[in-house]
Amino acid sequence: MGDGAHARTQMRRQVRDFLTSRRARLTPGDVGLPAVNANRRVKGLRREEAAALAGISVEYYIRLERGDARGVSESVLQAVSRALCLDETEHVHLLDLIRAGGGIRPCRPATAAAVLRPSVQRILDSMTTTPALVLNGRLxxxxANALGRALYQPVYGTCGNANMARFIFTDPGARTFWRDWGMIADDTANALRAQSGRNPCDRLLTGLTDELAAHSPEFTSRWARHDVHVMRTGTRRIEHPLVGSLTLPFESTPLAADPGQTLLMYSATPGSASQDALHIMASWTTSHR
Structure with a gap:
């Protein structure tokens, strides 16, 4: 089976699992239907309830939930998203799955190594007081700039080939480095799930998720949820081996000219202990360069 046919098969399965998981998380009361009957055996909404809320026939909804989206219109997908209370990220993920599963979007096999443009590296290097990194869709x-490499030194380890997801789910040190490990693990699995919908031909991503599932029950349980929320801003709490505890707000933005690449930048509150720690780390990186 070629990449395109394999991807379409996988995406239809993902459509089924994604819609089933979104329907299962809702109760009738969540969508304004009568309270759950004590004898009700179905977890979450029934298919006929979801179909009624979307204004489509039960047969049509069942066909869609089974991954058969031939000829489905944008308005129907909007209605299904509203019925299942999908947020914007979830709706986009559903569109990605439908387009890939129906062969509407060309399949783009991933390359083994993402290339960082020299101009982007120069911008990173100019940010001397801000830890900054660029990640691809596989994380x-x-x-990175010097401060970003110093901040993420445990992630790089000894091999220098750093993957955030592999570190988080397979390296015991990750639970010390990330003080909110559970939240970080959620965000990481969600980001990989969203990427799997954007590019179903990425066999490197498939290999990574298979590897993580084989070595980490924590990843397996999160992967099975089909959550796709992507964090663009927030705060990370880090326990760094050189400077100790850090609380760093972050901003994340896609690089428009480099599809699949995302710029991640950290800052520290002025006058805080975290800002002092970043200054120490910056001095350390300068002396070791």
Missing amino acids: DIVG
Whole structure:
């Protein structure tokens, strides 16, 4: 089976699992239907309830939930998203799955190594007081400035080939480095799930998720949820081996000219202990360069 046919098969399965999981998380009361009957045996909404809320026939909804989206219109997908209370990220993920599963979007096999443009690296290097990194959709670190490499030193380890997801789910040190490990693990699995919908031909991503599932029950349980929320801003609490505890707000933004690459930047509150720690780390990186 070629990449395209394999991807379509996988995406139809993902459509089924994604819609089933979204329907299962809702109760009738969540969508304004009568309270759950004590004898009700179905977890979450029934298919006929979801179909009624979307204004489509039960047969049509069942066909869609089975991954057969031939000829489905944008308005129907909007209605299904509203019926299942999908947020914007979840709706986009559903569109990605439908387009890939129906062969509407060309399949783009991933390359083994993402390339960071020199101009992007120069911008990173100019940010001397801000830890900054560029990640691809598989969460490989494809570029960083000196402070970013110092901040993520445990992620790089000894091999220098850094992948955030592999570190988080297979390295015992991750639970010390990330003080909110559970939240980080959720965000990481969600980001990989969203990427799997954007590019179903990425066999490197499939290999990574298979590897993580084989070695980490924590990843397996999160992967099975089919959650796709992507964090663009927030705060990370880090226990760094050199400077100790850090609380760092972050901003994350896609690089428009480099599809699949995301710029991640950290800052510290002025006058805080975390800012002092970043200054120490910056001095350390300068002396070791």
